[in-house]
Amino acid sequence: MSDPxxxxxxxxxxxxxxxxxxxxxxxxxxxxxxxxxxxxxEMLDTVPDVDEAVDVENVLRSDTVEASLTQDEALSNASDxxxxxxxxxxxx
Numbered sequence: 001m002s003d004p005x006x007x008x009x010x011x012x013x014x015x016x017x018x019x020x021x022x023x024x025x026x027x028x029x030x031x032x033x034x035x036x037x038x039x040x041x042e043m044l045d046t047v048p049d050v051d052e053a054v055d056v057e058n059v060l061r062s063d064t065v066e067a068s069l070t071q072d073e074a075l076s077n078a079s080d081x082x083x084x085x086x087x088x089x090x091x092x
Contacts, residue, residue, distance in 0.1 A: 006034040 080087040
């Protein structure tokens with residue numbers, strides 16, 4: 001496995017794309033960290049290939065129409081409903 005090197009200029013470029021300001025110490029530290037991360041990806045090259053496909057059968061149940069709750073029954077325990085729908089708290 002080779003030692004992937006990441007230059008500070010590469011980190012500076014990635015930081016600018018992400019709109020992140022880094023000082024010189026951070027640039028050096030991130031360059032080392034990125035190089036370590038890339039070395040982990042290189043380990044994937046050592047994973048052996050699968051020689052044969054495994055025979056897998058997809059097992060699904062058949063779609064059958066079954067009795068279910070009416071709209072009123074479904075909404076009967078709702079803490080808040082409006083116009084026939086469940087109403088939840090505002091998002092945001």
